Amino acid sequence: MRATFAIQKFNPEIDARPHLEEYRLDVAWRGNTVLDGLFQIKHQLDGSLTFRASCRSAICGSCPMVINGRERLACQTLIADEIDRSGRIEVKPLRQLRVVKDLVVEMDPFWNKVNAITPWLTPKREAAFVRHARGEIGEVVIPQNVHQTFYNVDACILCGACVSACNSLDVSPGFLGPAALAKAYRFVADPREGERRERLERLTREDGIWDCVRCNFCVEVCPKDVQPMEAIIRLRREAIREGLTEHPGATHITAFMDIVRREGRLNEARMPLAMVWPNLFRMLKILPLGLKMFVKGKVPSFFQRPIKGIREIRRLFKLRETFK
Amino acid sequence: MKYALFTGCAAKGACPELYQSAVKVAQILGIELEELKSAACCGAGVMKEGDPDLSLAINARTFAQAEEKGLPVMTICGTCQGVLSSANKNLKEDAPTRERINTMLAPDGIAYRGTTEVKHLLWVLIQDVGLDKLRHAVKRSLAGLRVAPFYGCYILRPSKDLGFDDPNNPTSLEKLITALGGERIDYSGRIKCCGFPLILEKESMALAMGGGNTAEAKREGADCMVTPCPLCHMSLDIYQERAERQLGERLDMPIFHLPQLVGLALGLSEKDLGLSHHLVSVDAALQKIERQT
Numbered sequence: 001m002r003a004t005f006a007i008q009k010f011n012p013e014i015d016a017r018p019h020l021e022e023y024r025l026d027v028a029w030r031g032n033t034v035l036d037g038l039f040q041i042k043h044q045l046d047g048s049l050t051f052r053a054s055c056r057s058a059i060c061g062s063c064p065m066v067i068n069g070r071e072r073l074a075c076q077t078l079i080a081d082e083i084d085r086s087g088r089i090e091v092k093p094l095r096q097l098r099v100v101k102d103l104v105v106e107m108d109p110f111w112n113k114v115n116a117i118t119p120w121l122t123p124k125r126e127a128a129f130v131r132h133a134r135g136e137i138g139e140v141v142i143p144q145n146v147h148q149t150f151y152n153v154d155a156c157i158l159c160g161a162c163v164s165a166c167n168s169l170d171v172s173p174g175f176l177g178p179a180a181l182a183k184a185y186r187f188v189a190d191p192r193e194g195e196r197r198e199r200l201e202r203l204t205r206e207d208g209i210w211d212c213v214r215c216n217f218c219v220e221v222c223p224k225d226v227q228p229m230e231a232i233i234r235l236r237r238e239a240i241r242e243g244l245t246e247h248p249g250a251t252h253i254t255a256f257m258d259i260v261r262r263e264g265r266l267n268e269a270r271m272p273l274a275m276v277w278p279n280l281f282r283m284l285k286i287l288p289l290g291l292k293m294f295v296k297g298k299v300p301s302f303f304q305r306p307i308k309g310i311r312e313i314r315r316l317f318k319l320r321e322t323f324k
Numbered sequence: 325m326k327y328a329l330f331t332g333c334a335a336k337g338a339c340p341e342l343y344q345s346a347v348k349v350a351q352i353l354g355i356e357l358e359e360l361k362s363a364a365c366c367g368a369g370v371m372k373e374g375d376p377d378l379s380l381a382i383n384a385r386t387f388a389q390a391e392e393k394g395l396p397v398m399t400i401c402g403t404c405q406g407v408l409s410s411a412n413k414n415l416k417e418d419a420p421t422r423e424r425i426n427t428m429l430a431p432d433g434i435a436y437r438g439t440t441e442v443k444h445l446l447w448v449l450i451q452d453v454g455l456d457k458l459r460h461a462v463k464r465s466l467a468g469l470r471v472a473p474f475y476g477c478y479i480l481r482p483s484k485d486l487g488f489d490d491p492n493n494p495t496s497l498e499k500l501i502t503a504l505g506g507e508r509i510d511y512s513g514r515i516k517c518c519g520f521p522l523i524l525e526k527e528s529m530a531l532a533m534g535g536g537n538t539a540e541a542k543r544e545g546a547d548c549m550v551t552p553c554p555l556c557h558m559s560l561d562i563y564q565e566r567a568e569r570q571l572g573e574r575l576d577m578p579i580f581h582l583p584q585l586v587g588l589a590l591g592l593s594e595k596d597l598g599l600s601h602h603l604v605s606v607d608a609a610l611q612k613i614e615r616q617t
Contacts, residue, residue, distance in 0.1 A: 168522075215481070236373050265365050268338040275525075289562070293338065298339070316381050
């Protein structure tokens with residue numbers, strides 16, 4: 001099988017800007033991966049081609065790159081599949097991170113964010129496993145259903161694919177990002193963790209869990225099915241349960257649910273008002289746009305009749321006692 | 325071709341033009357609709373953050389209503405589609421979950437058996453109406469109109485729940501634009517986020533996303549954009565002026581709801597399609613079509 005690779009090359013010491021370079025190669029068999037192809041190019045066609053790789057089995061997280069537009073591990077992507085789908089193989093470095101050379105990016109900002117969430121356990125003072133270590137009690141087993149809540153987050157290999165694909169990071173580089181936040185959830189959910197509340201308090205600050213736009217890109221590109229966005233959603237839920245409801249992100253959820261409980265539908269006249277209430281300054285700030293929408297017939301009645309069968313909806317809310 | 329119509333909240337609230345144009349277009353194309361008048365909000369991904377089981381139960385109630393009518397559900401909102409697709413898959417494939425949710429619903433005599441299908445209007449147009457029929461129904465070709473498709477997140481991702489388009493390289497809107505005679509614009513922002521979920525919380529981030537994608541479409545030569553999601557529409561249309569101020573550049577980009585673009589090609593009037601509800605004028609795009617005919 002013949003395959004064409006178009007690889008983004010960039011040597012900052014020589015090149016003014018990155019450029020695509022084409023390589024044509026004979027692929028020995030259909031099972032070859034994009035990483036195999038990169039090695040073949042490096043050995044046979046262009047010794048200067050630079051990329052990171054190590055285990056070749058999708059476990060070390062060294063070789064994420066943007067292959068035909070999407071973040072993937074080169075060692076986990078078959079050349080044949082890409083040729084079938086796209087005709088050729090375009091390889092670029094991860095986004096959001098500075099390119100050091102060709103496909104190698106600077107990972108320090110990524111590690112700094114992972115480090116920022118304290119990626120280790122801060123055990124409870126009298127945690128069962130500490131007492132076990134002192135020989136005071138026998139073996140302590142974490143029940144499977146508890147472990148299940150974060151076992152897939154534990155599968156993260158810190159490759160950075162999600163960070164490259166993140167739409168929030170695109171516009172807000174300070175955002176902690178999917179990988180670090182998924183890691184943070186892993187510790188918040190751990191029953192041995194002693195600083196759960198402190199962690200949640202930190203995570204609800206600027207650049208934390210409330211900056212996720214729920215675009216699902218991280219879920220889509222993760223090679224290990226970590227589903228970082230789902231972890232962020234759980235962190236938001238935990239934060240609200242912990243009473244950390246000051247942030248507008250939390251208000252958004254509680255106000256939204258309160259309106260659905262009352263009316264069965266979201267009332268788009270009430271929602272923005274609920275977000276800024278009772279801050280007069282912020283109310284005045286949304287007023288001009290509200291008026292423009294009103295003129296265009298885009299503001300529904302503030303007093304809407306609830307949907308038919310609203311009793312059923314209210315009963316469900318009451319059953320769950322999610323919000324009063 | 326008969327569906328139970330799940331309008332969603334936006335089509336009944338800030339985007340009345342979406343409801344009105346969808347109903348008109350369905351009529352012309354022979355899509356029979358029976359509105360689910362007592363269906364509740366899908367939760368828009370927000371309720372799930374608060375309480376996943378409550379959100380599932382409310383959606384199971386909707387599916388059960390359609391099941392009783394023996395009709396598949398049609399949505400006209402990308403976000404509703406995404407949320408309902410995920411909820412439905414969960415309820416269909418995970419029997420213990422379905423049982424747990426049905427127990428919550430039981431006191432009201434509601435039970436969901438797991439047989440309802442949920443489809444977005446976009447999918448109905450391509451799969452059930454068919455592009456051929458659509459091509460033949462065109463009365464006013466969109467020839468010369470350069471349309472930038474904007475999918476929105478929920479109709480594409482997570483792809484394991486949606487399963488219609490390739491999330492990285494979707495083609496349905498492109499096929500539709502071409503079938504209507506229009507010219508499709510290719511740009512990277514077409515599968516990205518419009519920023520809407522952050523618009524009331526952190527407007528600057530939301531505007532950077534929505535405005536950024538609009539600006540890219542403009543640079544690639546788009547005369548207008550089309551979206552299957554009213555939340556994207558709100559972000560791109562209602563907030564366009566604020567995005568312009570933040571970006572420091574003029575956008576003047578008309579944004580069409582999916583059924584509005586189809587309706588234009590089917591010869592429906594501006595009034596039928598509710599185009600006067602938009603904050604950004606669509607006149608420039610309309611003139612382009614009229615000049616052709």
